[in-house]
Amino acid sequence: MSEEQFRRLLQSFIKAGGTSLRLWLCSIEPEDDVPQLQNECEQQIVSSECTTRITLGFVTITVEGFIRLIDYVTRCGQSVKCYLHHTTLKSNSAAEQPVLPMLGPQPISADYTTELELSRIKMSTEQMCQIIGRMNQLNHSVTLRLFGCTEISDEYNPLRNKMVPPPNTSLNYTKHITIEFMAISETLCLYVASSAIYYGYTCEISRCDILPSEVPHAGNLHFPQMAAIHSPAQTAKLRFHEASILQHVVERLAHQAAVSAHLVECVLDTCSVWPPPDVWSLKEKMEEDPAIQIEEFEPNNDEIRSWRPDILKIGQIWNIRFKTTAKKSALAESTAEKPEVTK
Structure with a gap:
C-alpha cells in the first residue's frame, strides 16, 4: 500500500x-508530497481507558x-x-536527505x-x-x-545538540526507556542516560554490550544550563543489568549526574566494568566529587548464568550503586559558564 x-x-x-x-x-x-502527520492531530479530550x-x-x-x-x-x-x-x-531515492517533521503543539488530553x-x-x-x-x-x-x-x-553525534525542556512542562507524567539484548555504542548509551538524568525519568539497559564509539564527544557531555531551566521533581533512575560497560562511560555518567544538580540514582547490577583490573581507580575518581554518594562498590563473586559468558566473566563483574543530590557540585560550578564582565 x-x-x-x-x-x-x-x-x-x-x-x-x-x-x-x-x-x-x-x-x-x-x-510525492505526503502530508505531514502533525497537521492531522486533533485537539481533543480523550479517555485514558x-x-x-x-x-x-x-x-x-x-x-x-x-x-x-x-x-x-x-x-x-x-x-x-x-x-x-x-x-x-x-x-x-526521491529524497536527497530525510525530511523529518518537527514536533508541533501537543494535543490537549486529560490523561x-x-x-x-x-x-x-x-x-x-x-x-x-x-x-x-x-x-x-x-x-x-x-x-x-x-x-x-x-x-x-x-x-552522527547527538550530544552536539542542545537539550531543551519540553513545552508546558508537567510533573503529572512518567517516562521510561528500556534497552535489552543489544550491542550499543557509548554515544547512544550516554545520550539515553543524559536524557533520563536531565528530564527526570527512568532508564534500564539490560544484557547489552556497550561498545566504544569512534566519534569524539568528550566536550559535548556537559549541560549545566539545564539545571537552571528544568529541575524535575522526579528522581532520575538508571539501572544497568548484566551489561558490559567501559570504565570511562561509568565515570561520565557519574559526572553528568553530578553537574545536573538533579536527584539521580544509578545502579550497576552484575555488570562487567572494563578494562580490568584497575576498577578501584574509578571509585577514587567518583569520590572526588562531593555531590556523588557511593552506596555500593564491590566485585560480584557469585556464580552467574550469563547470557554472554564471554563478556561477563567471574572476577570482572561488579555491583555499583551511587546517587547524587539536588545540590550543585563543585564540579558543576567549575564547568558552568562564567558571566561576562564589562567595563
Missing part, C-alpha cells in the same frame, strides 16, 4: 479508539515514513500501544499514555537518537522499549 493509504488507515483506527490494527508482511511505498493497539510485523517502510509513524502514534492525543517487529527501513516497542529492527545511531529526542519532548507518559535491535554506527 502507499504511505497515504497507510496514513489514512492508521488515522481511522486511532480516531475510533479501543481498536486493534495488525499488519503483517506488508510493503508501504513512498509517495480507550487504548488503540497497533502491531506491524515484517513490514518495509521508508525511514521518513517510519519517523512520521512514530510521531503520529505518540502525538495523536490518545492512548496507543504500538509494536513494531522486524521492520525493514529503506531510504527514499493518555504511549507504549512503543521496537524489536529486531536495524537503525542508525542517528535514527535511534531522534526517536529518543522526540520522547524527551512529549508532554505525557511514555514507555519506549528497544529489544534486540541492531545499531548501525554512523558519524
